[in-house]
Amino acid sequence: FAPYIQVEYIAVMPRKPTSRGMLQNPPPSTFSRFARSQALIASAYRSKRKINKSKFYKKSRSNFSGNGFENHASDENSEQAESSDEDFDGVVQADFAFFDPKPSDFHGVKILLQTYLDEKQWDVSGFADLILGQTTVGTVIKVEDDEDDGVYSVVTALNLGRYKARNKFCTISLSQPAANHDHKCIEEIKEFLRKSCKEEDIMNNLRSYLGEQAQDVGLLISQRVVNLPPQLLPPMYDALFDEVSWATEDEPTEELRNSFCFKYYLLISRIYKHKSADQQKRQKSDEAIVYVKPEDEIFHKVPTFTEVSHSSASDSFNLHLSSAPGPSVSICALSSLYLMRQEMLKDYQLMGLVMAVEASKVQ
Amino acid sequence: MSGFCVGLQFENSCEIGVFSKLTNAYCLVAIGGSENFYSIFESELADVIPVVKTSIGGTRIIGRLCAGNKNGLLLPHTTTDQELQHLRNSLPDQVVVQRVDERLSALGNCIACNDHVALTHTDLDRETEELIADVLGVEVFRQTIAGNILVGSYCAFSNRGGLVHPHTSIEDLDELSTLLQVPLVAGTVNRGSEVIAAGMTVNDWTAFCGSDTTATELSVIESVFKLREAQPSAIVDEMRKSLIDSYV
Numbered sequence: 171f172a173p174y175i176q177v178e179y180i181a182v183m184p185r186k187p188t189s190r191g192m193l194q195n196p197p198p199s200t201f202s203r204f205a206r207s208q209a210l211i212a213s214a215y216r217s218k219r220k221i222n223k224s225k226f227y228k229k230s231r232s233n234f235s236g237n238g239f240e241n242h243a244s245d246e247n248s249e250q251a252e253s254s255d256e257d258f259d260g261v262v263q264a265d266f267a268f269f270d271p272k273p274s275d276f277h278g279v280k281i282l283l284q285t286y287l288d289e290k291q292w293d294v295s296g297f298a299d300l301i302l303g304q305t306t307v308g309t310v311i312k313v314e315d316d317e318d319d320g321v322y323s324v325v326t327a328l329n330l331g332r333y334k335a336r337n338k339f340c341t342i343s344l345s346q347p348a349a350n351h352d353h354k355c356i357e358e359i360k361e362f363l364r365k366s367c368k369e370e371d372i373m374n375n376l377r378s379y380l381g382e383q384a385q386d387v388g389l390l391i392s393q394r395v396v397n398l399p400p401q402l403l404p405p406m407y408d409a410l411f412d413e414v415s416w417a418t419e420d421e422p423t424e425e426l427r428n429s430f431c432f433k434y435y436l437l438i439s440r441i442y443k444h445k446s447a448d449q450q451k452r453q454k455s456d457e458a459i460v461y462v463k464p465e466d467e468i469f470h471k472v473p474t475f476t477e478v479s480h481s482s483a484s485d486s487f488n489l490h491l492s493s494a495p496g497p498s499v500s501i502c503a504l505s506s507l508y509l510m511r512q513e514m515l516k517d518y519q520l521m522g523l524v525m526a527v528e529a530s531k532v533q
Numbered sequence: 534m535s536g537f538c539v540g541l542q543f544e545n546s547c548e549i550g551v552f553s554k555l556t557n558a559y560c561l562v563a564i565g566g567s568e569n570f571y572s573i574f575e576s577e578l579a580d581v582i583p584v585v586k587t588s589i590g591g592t593r594i595i596g597r598l599c600a601g602n603k604n605g606l607l608l609p610h611t612t613t614d615q616e617l618q619h620l621r622n623s624l625p626d627q628v629v630v631q632r633v634d635e636r637l638s639a640l641g642n643c644i645a646c647n648d649h650v651a652l653t654h655t656d657l658d659r660e661t662e663e664l665i666a667d668v669l670g671v672e673v674f675r676q677t678i679a680g681n682i683l684v685g686s687y688c689a690f691s692n693r694g695g696l697v698h699p700h701t702s703i704e705d706l707d708e709l710s711t712l713l714q715v716p717l718v719a720g721t722v723n724r725g726s727e728v729i730a731a732g733m734t735v736n737d738w739t740a741f742c743g744s745d746t747t748a749t750e751l752s753v754i755e756s757v758f759k760l761r762e763a764q765p766s767a768i769v770d771e772m773r774k775s776l777i778d779s780y781v
Binding site for chain 2: 276277280291295
């Protein structure tokens, strides 16, 4: 459903939620693109409550047991989240299942990718198609038996050197070889990264990752709704790296097998960096960097990595998440959970974070 | 002068019908999109009808908040005075611009109309219904489409044809077609989206669709809204340019 429908005055919301993913937001109160993209990310959990009046539930946080994969060709792996309360506004049972990406997941995946490159207008649809086309490596998390088929998270690794556009017809000019340029979306991602890189020494590394070494680089895409239970993250990443190693053995052609032998993973993500770099100005309890996604902290700390930090090109970075009600960022250290409120984030600046991590260190 | 534009995006969203309103006499576009968005509208329409940039009630979802045809334009009560004045100034004189005091303020979702007939939400006020008949000069029918009361969202029709929600039954299609006196087809837009009016906007000679619309959906839209030249020879002529008969 178009994300900007005014909710207050429509007499009756359509009873059956649409199949276009779960991220229906209340309209943001500002025109700033940044505020809107934040609202899109941060208010997903609130819209969950509004969506299905017949089942009003909050996300459950209880522990659940994970099953390993039965065999690496299997599609699904259920994670049970138990309910501690059957009551109306208690927690609800939600069975999350891991699926291989399918073309029918297009809309849900596209919504999750909308803010991947900040506010830049780019070929998100083509990118979603690439992800869904790669069924051997990549996982989509959905709720089992969900009538809307909403996509809650997508995780995959795309080889940067693999996706070349193929022209169906011969080029007119015979002097040029048949098209060997990247898919438009991959081109746009590379362009975005090149433009955001400010430091010269990192630029050289980046250029090689995007250029000659592209065959060894995997773009690690991990997008999810803000309130996805953090207990799902370890099995999700385990699944991804398992699939990558299985792909290096199972893919039909040698070319494909080699394409999954990644030397590096490239991640594009977001962090909140404290505005004053000086330690004394900050309160003792304030962290220098707050990670939007907790696994980024782990990737960041992996030794020998390259970091490119970029601020988004758009305006106003003061975190006026007033359009997103409630806690704006949820951070989970994998063993404990705490929520940060908007006031605590007022000293932080949202920045993009791009990391290149050596594959051997994470697998 | 039949035309067809595809590949439209408003800030990475394919929901063209949310950010624009197209009629036979004018076109409204939301402010804040890229220049590319306006330029496509302007290149198709500028010499024929005015393309007006506006907001409604400070928001950009103008396509879903207002309802109009060549005779008039209905705006919700959330429209500010400045916006109302701006629209009155920019639109042709024969278009009556009227602000409606109606609880269901997303008029674009509640009302679907062409120049002769309007379908409305079943719970619309009686005064509003009379106002619609007056200002827009149409006959008003309270209807549902595939069980959905938001008729303005789930169908899009012009004076020549219409596209409705994919789950509309054959009986409903026949009934609606008789009411509207135009051929109707059930289909989707933007790669399977059921919210027809959010994904596209159409008038008698041109249509704009979101960039995710597939070729199949496009051909359905072209045929039901009669956007292509009707003569088969036109199609063959176009194809001939791309066919290679022989190599010398």
